[in-house]
Amino acid sequence: xxxxxxxxxxxxxxxxxxxxxxxxxxxxxxxxxxxxxxxxxxxxxxxxxxxxxxxxxxxxxxxxxxxxxxxxxxxxxxxxxxxxxxxxxxxxxxxxxxxxxxxxxxxxxxxxxxxxxxxxxxxxxxxxxxxxxxxxxxxxxxxxxxxxxxxxxxxxxxxxxxxxxxxxxxxxxxxxxxxxxxxxxxxxxxxxxxxxxxxxxxxxxxxxxxxxxxxxxxxxxxxxxxxxxxxxxxxxxxxxxxxxxxxxxxxxxxxxxxxxxxxxxxxxxxxxxxxxxxxxxxxxxxxxxxxxxxxxxxxxxxxxxxxxxxxxxxxxxxxxxxxxxxxxxxxxxxxxxxxxxxxxxxxxxxxxxxxxxxxxxxxxxxxxxxxxxxxxxxxxxxxxxxxxxxxxxxxxxx
Amino acid sequence: xxxxxxxxxxxxxxxxxxxxxxxxxxxxxxxxxxxxxxxxxxxxxxxxxxxxxxxxxxxxxxxxxxxxxxxxxxxxxxxxxxxxxxxxxxxxxxxxxxxxxxxxxxxxxxxxxxxxxxxxxxx
Numbered sequence: 296x297x298x299x300x301x302x303x304x305x306x307x308x309x310x311x312x313x314x315x316x317x318x319x320x321x322x323x324x325x326x327x328x329x330x331x332x333x334x335x336x337x338x339x340x341x342x343x344x345x346x347x348x349x350x351x352x353x354x355x356x357x358x359x360x361x362x363x364x365x366x367x368x369x370x371x372x373x374x375x376x377x378x379x380x381x382x383x384x385x386x387x388x389x390x391x392x393x394x395x396x397x398x399x400x401x402x403x404x405x406x407x408x409x410x411x412x413x414x415x416x417x418x419x420x421x422x423x424x425x426x427x428x429x430x431x432x433x434x435x436x437x438x439x440x441x442x443x444x445x446x447x448x449x450x451x452x453x454x455x456x457x458x459x460x461x462x463x464x465x466x467x468x469x470x471x472x473x474x475x476x477x478x479x480x481x482x483x484x485x486x487x488x489x490x491x492x493x494x495x496x497x498x499x500x501x502x503x504x505x506x507x508x509x510x511x512x513x514x515x516x517x518x519x520x521x522x523x524x525x526x527x528x529x530x531x532x533x534x535x536x537x538x539x540x541x542x543x544x545x546x547x548x549x550x551x552x553x554x555x556x557x558x559x560x561x562x563x564x565x566x567x568x569x570x571x572x573x574x575x576x577x578x579x580x581x582x583x584x585x586x587x588x589x590x591x592x593x594x595x596x597x598x599x600x601x602x603x604x605x606x607x608x609x610x611x612x613x614x615x616x617x618x619x620x621x622x623x624x625x626x627x628x629x630x631x632x633x634x635x636x637x638x639x640x641x642x643x644x645x646x647x648x649x650x651x652x653x654x655x656x657x658x659x660x661x662x663x664x665x666x667x668x669x670x671x672x673x674x675x676x677x678x679x680x681x682x683x684x685x686x687x688x689x690x691x692x693x
Numbered sequence: 694x695x696x697x698x699x700x701x702x703x704x705x706x707x708x709x710x711x712x713x714x715x716x717x718x719x720x721x722x723x724x725x726x727x728x729x730x731x732x733x734x735x736x737x738x739x740x741x742x743x744x745x746x747x748x749x750x751x752x753x754x755x756x757x758x759x760x761x762x763x764x765x766x767x768x769x770x771x772x773x774x775x776x777x778x779x780x781x782x783x784x785x786x787x788x789x790x791x792x793x794x795x796x797x798x799x800x801x802x803x804x805x806x807x808x809x810x811x812x813x814x815x816x
Contacts, residue, residue: 314730314756314759314760315726316727319722320719320723320763323716324713324714356759387762412712
């Protein structure tokens, strides 16, 4: 048995030629080289054999009745199941413009009908090498696709878990309406967000972003979210003051040895006093859209947590009124690029929120995410995306 | 032209056998196939010529040429090529003459192949 016919089985060549003498001669040569050979007498039968047998290489005559070689190639290249087939076009047309036409219509290489047996052997072997590489590439691509499906299922499960920790959308706290959306990235990012009722009148909410991606970022975020539990904050900070909380966090979560850190926006809404206080650490992710139409970003340039233990994170306080909306969001929402790399950006996000201002809170949240998806042109965000919207109701207390 | 062609062998057995790695069984099968299909292809050329259909003359003679190439038959191949080229150019003015040449060389080749087959293809 020839080495090629051993092991995984002989590789297969399909010979499509309407002229039986030449086809027989070529088939015999290929069999002697150790290949399994399938013969077809015209283009239509050849296509059927290609679909049924999936040969490694197809050697195709140019001129045939009914379906000629170039038309055969075009059909193959338009068929998703067959398009990676390797096709060696056999022809007595060896003028450059005809070769160019054959290549343009889908042939991979050419073989002159008058070629010597050495040339036939060399071209077939070259075609087989390419076919083998393409098969490997297809196998690896399929493996990656399967793994990605598993990863996507796990990420969706992680997203459901993060969302399960949140109060249900609607009115989790009297006097406040809340809507949120969460789209984890394929790279498993470290964004976490939550709304934590602090007292009868006070609600706190935060969005936390651990630098980097992957399991370690997600675990560091989970550890930080434990720190941000109400009972823990009461014990270690003694108040719900955003600046005080971030300064304690800055002490407890220094830069890791490999340079990882957190950014955070932490806000506190007092529905009785109608005040919004907040502090940020390296995070630009809070936007206040007042009913009057005024839009302002709640951020000041400062260090992320863990850079410098002496950093002061001041608490800013603003009055708020009925109908005012606070959005807390991941930077991943506005840092989405188009295919040419242009980012959506904070300005476009702000314009979108402003343009959607007359819509319901849930429509603004879903519509803004749809706009970001439209900008990047596909559904998968490169980084985690969370968007939380909170609206102060008309009547805070009944 | 015919003088030159007539001095060449009808077909070169050594070369034709070398093309199939001296596989005489395959070569015998090729001769049988040619004896069966070749005359039909030649008849197709003649029908197309009678109908004045240059495209079909080109197509049929092209098909016949594919077989002639396998047998290293220079005179038949040359006659076939000339007819195909003129038909491709849409010119059938010399068609009858070229066909007559092709038919003559074709019959000589058939006879030579039959002879080779019957003699066990001793080169």
